[in-house]
Amino acid sequence: MIKRIVPILLAFVAVLTGCVGAAWRNARSEDTISAYHQFLKEHPDSSFSEEARARLELSRLRLRPTRAGFDEFRKKYGSPELVSELRPYVENAYFDYARSIGTAEAYRKFLEEFPAGANAKRALGNAEYLEAQGFQGDLAALSRFASTYPESDYAAEAKRSVAAVRLKGQDSFGRVALLIRVASSTPGADRVARVFRDRAAAAYSAANLRIVPVASQEDASRLGLPAILVITHEEREMSTQLEAGQFTEPGVLARTEVDLRRIGEKDPIWSDVFEYRVPLSVRRDDVSILFGPGSQSGYWAELDGAFFIPVARWGNQAAARPPQQFDKPVVAVKVVGDRAVVLFGDGDFEVLELSDPEAPVRLGEYRRKRDLAKFSGVNVDGSQVALFGPDGIEIVQLDGDETRREVSFGREVVGSVRDAEALGGSWLAATNRGLLLLGSAPSQVQTLVPREVFGMARYGERVLFTDGVALYAATLAQLRNGRVESELRLGRGFAPQRVRAQGGTAVVLGARDAVWVDLRSGQPRLRSRIGGTESGRVRDAAVVGERLFLLGPRGLQVTDPNGERIVDSVDVIPRERIDVEGRHLVMIGERSLQVVDASPFIFAAGAADLP
Numbered sequence: 001m002i003k004r005i006v007p008i009l010l011a012f013v014a015v016l017t018g019c020v021g022a023a024w025r026n027a028r029s030e031d032t033i034s035a036y037h038q039f040l041k042e043h044p045d046s047s048f049s050e051e052a053r054a055r056l057e058l059s060r061l062r063l064r065p066t067r068a069g070f071d072e073f074r075k076k077y078g079s080p081e082l083v084s085e086l087r088p089y090v091e092n093a094y095f096d097y098a099r100s101i102g103t104a105e106a107y108r109k110f111l112e113e114f115p116a117g118a119n120a121k122r123a124l125g126n127a128e129y130l131e132a133q134g135f136q137g138d139l140a141a142l143s144r145f146a147s148t149y150p151e152s153d154y155a156a157e158a159k160r161s162v163a164a165v166r167l168k169g170q171d172s173f174g175r176v177a178l179l180i181r182v183a184s185s186t187p188g189a190d191r192v193a194r195v196f197r198d199r200a201a202a203a204y205s206a207a208n209l210r211i212v213p214v215a216s217q218e219d220a221s222r223l224g225l226p227a228i229l230v231i232t233h234e235e236r237e238m239s240t241q242l243e244a245g246q247f248t249e250p251g252v253l254a255r256t257e258v259d260l261r262r263i264g265e266k267d268p269i270w271s272d273v274f275e276y277r278v279p280l281s282v283r284r285d286d287v288s289i290l291f292g293p294g295s296q297s298g299y300w301a302e303l304d305g306a307f308f309i310p311v312a313r314w315g316n317q318a319a320a321r322p323p324q325q326f327d328k329p330v331v332a333v334k335v336v337g338d339r340a341v342v343l344f345g346d347g348d349f350e351v352l353e354l355s356d357p358e359a360p361v362r363l364g365e366y367r368r369k370r371d372l373a374k375f376s377g378v379n380v381d382g383s384q385v386a387l388f389g390p391d392g393i394e395i396v397q398l399d400g401d402e403t404r405r406e407v408s409f410g411r412e413v414v415g416s417v418r419d420a421e422a423l424g425g426s427w428l429a430a431t432n433r434g435l436l437l438l439g440s441a442p443s444q445v446q447t448l449v450p451r452e453v454f455g456m457a458r459y460g461e462r463v464l465f466t467d468g469v470a471l472y473a474a475t476l477a478q479l480r481n482g483r484v485e486s487e488l489r490l491g492r493g494f495a496p497q498r499v500r501a502q503g504g505t506a507v508v509l510g511a512r513d514a515v516w517v518d519l520r521s522g523q524p525r526l527r528s529r530i531g532g533t534e535s536g537r538v539r540d541a542a543v544v545g546e547r548l549f550l551l552g553p554r555g556l557q558v559t560d561p562n563g564e565r566i567v568d569s570v571d572v573i574p575r576e577r578i579d580v581e582g583r584h585l586v587m588i589g590e591r592s593l594q595v596v597d598a599s600p601f602i603f604a605a606g607a608a609d610l611p
Contacts, residue, residue, distance in 0.1 A: 020046045033059045055082075065090040067097055087114070095119040099153070099353065100363050102337050104130040125152025126355070130337075134582040136545075139165055139603050153355040160358075161583065161599040164318045168600040171314045175210045176227045177220035177263070183234035188288045195290075196231045203309040206534070207567040221263055229309075232257040235289060237280065250280040252289050254299065256307060262315050269317055270310040270555075270571040274299070302512070302532045304553040310569050316600070321357040323573040323594040326350075330574070330588040332378045334385075335581040339363070342593060343378040346370070347387055347394070354581060357595035366396055366403040381422030388417035393429055393438070413442045419456040419499070423463055424476040430456035430465055435479065448479040455508070457501035459519055464506055466496040471508055471517065471524055488517065488524040500541050502580055507541040507548065514538045516548055516563040528563035535566060540578040542585055545602030549585055551578045556587065558601050570596055 020043050060069075070090040073082075091114050098106040107127035114120060128145070129135070129152060135142040139162060146158040180196050182189045197213060204211045211229070214220045220228045233256045238248075254276040261268040276299040278289045290299050299307055332343040340352045340360075347368035353361040366385070375389035384406070385396045392410040396403055415433035422428075427438045428448070435449035435456070449465070456465040462473050462485065469492055474484040490496045495511040504520035505527065512532035518525045528548075532538070536554040543549070548559040550566075552575060558568040574589030585596045 062089045065093050067093050070094075088117070091117045091119060095123060098123065099126075099361075102130075102339055102353065104128075121149065122151040122153065125149025126154060129154040129158075136583055139599065156356050156358070157597075161597050164597055164600045165603050167318050168314045168316075171262075173226040173313060174208075175212055175225055176204060176229050176260075177214045177217075177223070177225040178211045179214055179217065179220070179228060179230045181230070181232045186233065186235045186288055187284065187286050188291070192233060192288050192290060196233070200229060200231070200309050203311050203566075206565050207311045207313065209311065209313060217263070225263065227260065227262050227269070227312075230257075230259045232259075238277065248277075251277050252280060252283045253277045254289050258310065260310055260312060265315070267317065268571075269312045269315055270569065272310070272571070274305065274307045276307075302536045304537060306536070306553075308536055308554050310554070310571070311566060312570075313568055314600070316568060316570050319597045319600050320570055320572060321595040321597070323592040324352075324360055326591045326593070329591055330576075330593065331376050332577055333579050333586055333588045333593065334378045334380050335579040335586050336380045338581060339380075340579075340581070340586055340593070341378050341380055341385055342588060343375060343387060345374055345376070347373060347375045349378060349385065349387070349396075351398070352593075354584070354586065354595060357584065357586075357597075360593075364398065364403060368405075377417070377419060379420050379422070381427075384422070386420040386422070386427055388420045388429065390416045393417045393420055393427070395427065407441060409438060409442050409445065413445060414438070418454060419465075421456055421458040421463055423458060423461070426476075428456065428463060428476075430454070435465055437476075437480075446480075454497045455499040457499040457506060459501045459506065464499050464501055464519075464524075466490070466499055466508065468492065468495060468497070471496060471499070471506070473519070473524060486523050488526065490515065498540065500543075502543040503546075505543050507543060509538055509541060512537075514541055514550060516543075528559075530559065530563065530566075539576055542578045542580050544580055544583060544585065544598040547598070547602045549578065549598070549601075551575055551587060556585065556596055568601060572596060 023043060067090065094110055094113060098110040104127045107123040110123050111120060111127070128149065132141065135145060142158050143162045146155050146162065149155055178197065178200050180193045182193045186192055201211045212223065212225055214223070217228060233254070235252055235254045238251050238253045256274040258270070258272050258274070259268050260270040276289065276295070278292060278294065282293055283289060284292065289295065328344050330342055331345045334341045338354045340354055341349050342352060343349045349366045350362055351364045353363050373391040375387050377388045379386045383398045385398060387394045387396065390411065392408065392414050394408045395406045397406050414429055414436055415431040417429050417431050419430040420427055429436045429438055430453035432452050434447050434451055435453045437446040437448050439445060451467050453465050454468050456463060459473065462475055464471060464473050466472070470490060471488045472484045473486045478485055490508065490510070494513060496508045497511070498509040500507045504518065506517045506519055508515050508517060514530045514535065516527040518527045530550065535550055535552070535557055537552045538550045539552045541548065541550050546561060548563045550557045550559070554569065555575060556570040556572050557566045559565060560567045572587055572594050574587045574592045574594050576589035578585055578587045583597065583599050583602070585598055587594050587596070
């Protein structure tokens with residue numbers, strides 16, 4: 001009896017095994033989540049069950065690949081074949097993580113994991129670029145990098161930098177045609193034209209450029225002049241209008257258009273419009289309103305919107321990248337490496353990656369709980385972001401693309417905060433209550449300088465700050481002992497306010513003027529002073545490659561190497577705040593961010609020096 005049962009059982013097992021094998025082959029052939037799930041439902045304890053569970057998880061990870069999921073899969077299912085099969089699907093997640101860190105070390109770790117992956121050359125180029133600090137002073141090396149690593153995220157901008165320096169070498173000009181068009185209906189038209197001509201000549205002479213008056217664009221072309229500055233002016237009566245919800249009385253409007261461009265080029269180097277209006281009652285038939293009552297504090301003043309002559313010595317729009325737009329006004333920016341933290345007035349911020357400033361990548365964002373608090377400044381230290389303004393200061397922790405608020409110091413605790421810097425593992429706050437050292441909680445605040453501090457910047461292991469009269473430098477230890485290391489008196493008339501430090505120098509902005517200070521000798525030493533008469537109002541400043549850049553209503557202005565004269569200017573959209581990223585300037589204002597490549601302004605190399 002048993003002898004007859006055994007063959008039957010063996011035959012049954014064979015049939016069953018054959019069915020399971022066929023089901024497994026079908027599941028493998030389909031290779032989907034549903035196929036493996038159905039197989040496990042029908043054959044939960046077969047010899048293929050373990051592999052089916054592994055492949056079920058693998059299929060899920062292929063649809064939604066994550067670093068955490070891959071690490072867990074590798075620990076749970078140690079099969080080299082399965083891990084190797086999954087690896088290409090998670091490579092992009094690992095690369096995106098390395099990019100979010102943005103360091104050479106992060107890219108090197110990626111290459112250890114994916115040495116022959118689809119992103120290997122891209123990661124290698126990024127690592128070498130960062131290890132070379134962007135080839136800051138070696139334009140030839142930057143050119144070779146762009147050719148060697150075209151896959152790198154930095155390659156496109158490297159090519160643009162080289163091309164811009166080459167263009168400046170070919171495109172620079174020393175003479176500019178001047179064409180003035182004043183409407184004949186303008187009272188005292190000859191005087192208006194003469195003043196425009198004199199101001200243009202003075203501005204270009206200060207920049208060591210020559211103005212050549214011409215009667216027409218055809219004359220400029222016939223004389224072989226490379227560029228032309230056209231000033232067009234008219235004045236006309238305006239009837240009563242509704243502006244900002246209020247009716248304005250009848251008046252006279254002066255409108256001046258300024259256009260600077262290479263002759264024959266479609267796009268201008270600089271283009272701006274200036275308007276000035278006065279009541280009809282003050283108009284005189286024989287005098288332009290540009291010389292009437294109030295004109296010196298309106299049209300000709302060094303204020304926002306006041307008339308000025310832009311100066312350029314080449315087609316410098318090649319150095320400006322297209323502006324990036326936001327949905328709401330931007331108030332501050334801080335750049336660390338190629339990461340820009342862009343702050344909005346309500347305390348929200350975004351983190352952008354700027355390896356290619358023509359195509360910024362948003363890495364993360366912080367959305368603050370809505371209240372009435374206002375913010376005006378931002379700083380970054382490692383993974384911490386400090387947000388500050390008239391309502392206090394908050395410290396936010398960055399964790400990849402996640403953000404969380406760590407601690408908040410309200411206005412009732414610290415007052416109005418003008419600047420914040422990380423030093424010695426702690427945050428310092430420059431406030432209207434003094435220079436404060438912040439602890440880990442609002443109850444832990446120490447006053448280091450018991451007087452109002454208007455501006456502050458970090459310089460190595462020292463902090464620079466101003467009380468509205470002098471610029472001080474001190475270490476944290478000295479401040480805790482009630483001492484400072486050095487002092488540079490600037491005077492109440494100068495009224496020092498904002499402080500910016502880069503390299504071995506600092507820029508201090510006053511009520512009207514700006515000074516450039518050398519810090520390398522230990523004792524701060526005045527290097528140069530730019531008056532508001534020449535620069536107009538300066539809202540922010542930066543130093544790149546021993547060249548001073550000023551930002552304000554007149555756009556981005558570049559000084560000579562001595563920091564004494566304006567010799568170039570770039571027509572940028574944002575004109576409020578500026579920060580530095582390697583050889584790039586990052587500006588914000590209104591609802592936009594724009595990057596300008598400083599390479600053509602700081603490198604002397606011409607086309608012959610580049611490979």
